[in-house]
Amino acid sequence: MSVFVDIAPEQSQLDPPAASPRARWGGRFSRAVLPLLSLAVFFGLWQLAAVSGIWNQTFVPYPASVWRAFLDVSTTHDGVRGYGGYLLVEHLYMTLRRVLAGVVIGVVLGVLLGLVMGSIAWVRSVLEPWLTFLRALPPLAYFFLLVIWLGIDEAPKITLLALAALPPAAVATTAAVLATPVALTEAARALGASRGEVIRDVVVPSALPETFTGIRLAVGMAYSSVVAAELFNGIPGVGGLVKDASNYNNTPVVLVGIFAIGISGLIIDGLLRTIERRAVPWRGKI
Structure with missing residues (x-):
């Protein structure tokens, strides 16, 4: 006579609980939104520093100036x-x-x-x-x-x-x-x-x-x-x-x-x- 012991239920108790769909969506939302939020804060502080006039444009140019420089460097303009x-x-x-x-x-x-x-x-x-x-x-x-x-x-x-x-x-x-x-x-x-x-x-x-x-x-x-x-x-x-x-x-x-x-x-x-x-x-x- 053979004896079979099913240990699967005991093993499953050791596994971490599966995350709920709401928790998974919350994690994905955080990973997507937080970097964008930090980027927005960075550009906002940059714009405020440029507008404040504490530093001249050589030290702290406007973000718009950097964007125009990006377009100029990336394209052919005025020959x-x-x-x-x-x-x-x-x-x-x-x-x-x-x-x-x-x-x-x-x-x-x-x-x-x-x-x-x-x-x-x-x-x-x-x-x-x-x-x-x-x-x-x-x-x-x-x-x-x-x-x-x-x-x-x-x-x-x-x-x-x-x-x-x-x-x-x-x-x-x-x-x-x-x-x-x-x-x-x-x-x-x-x-x-x-x-x-x-x-x-x-x-x-x-x-x-x-x-x-x-x-x-x-x-x-x-x-x-x-x-x-x-x-x-x-x-x-x-x-x-x-x-x-x-x-x-x-x-x-x-x-x-x-x-x-x-x-x-x-x-x-x-x-x-x-x-x-x-x-x-x-x-x-x-």
């Missing part, structure tokens, strides 16, 4: 094509292309370096101080050296962005590898897995969530360095546009460039979050 002969979308394309090349190089090298540093203690002891040293350096500290070595074309720009992206990816990956649960690696070894198989089947999946965090930080570091990367021969490029406009105290165009960098950065970070959710569905479950 002038955008800014410096390039439309805003072309400036943004060149900047994104440089950032993508630098981030890919920096992230690939950083992740590989992090895997090695996390797996081999003596390599970590040798390289960790150099990564810390590189992380502490502001981009301008070594950009001029890169210009001397590599010229003023694309090579120093991409190299700078790669050097900015490498340390966050390497540090995050190293920490993630070191945080791999010992029980999982010991279980894999007990089942006969080789060192390579343990790294491939246990360490890498366990490290992926933190590695994605490092990749997002690497992209942010590259973006924060893009203006420095485009100091020389940066047009077309949003960083070059910002730098050139600042030489003439053209604050509206500077703000257009800043908004272009920031908004494109938000979009890219959102794409990375989406990729992370699909590539690492087990995040928080190991």
Whole structure:
């Protein structure tokens, strides 16, 4: 005689209660409305600061002035094509292309370096101080050296962005590898897995969530360095546009460039979050 025990009801008691339709709609409403509300407050305070007259238009231009600058930079007007002969979308394309090349190089090298540093203690002891040293350096500290070595074309720009992206990816990956649960690696070894198989089947999946965090930080570091990367021969490029406009105290165009960098950065970070959710569905479950 067999005995069957149904434990499904007991398990269901441990599951969190399902959210009601009203709560779900409330959450979606908050996520949609609160960002728009904060944006409206920001522009309202900006308009009040401009109208107050405390600062002149060079320091705090009207939002309408920035909007007109955006239209001017984005179109051909009075025989002038955008800014410096390039439309805003072309400036943004060149900047994104440089950032993508630098981030890919920096992230690939950083992740590989992090895997090695996390797996081999003596390599970590040798390289960790150099990564810390590189992380502490502001981009301008070594950009001029890169210009001397590599010229003023694309090579120093991409190299700078790669050097900015490498340390966050390497540090995050190293920490993630070191945080791999010992029980999982010991279980894999007990089942006969080789060192390579343990790294491939246990360490890498366990490290992926933190590695994605490092990749997002690497992209942010590259973006924060893009203006420095485009100091020389940066047009077309949003960083070059910002730098050139600042030489003439053209604050509206500077703000257009800043908004272009920031908004494109938000979009890219959102794409990375989406990729992370699909590539690492087990995040928080190991």
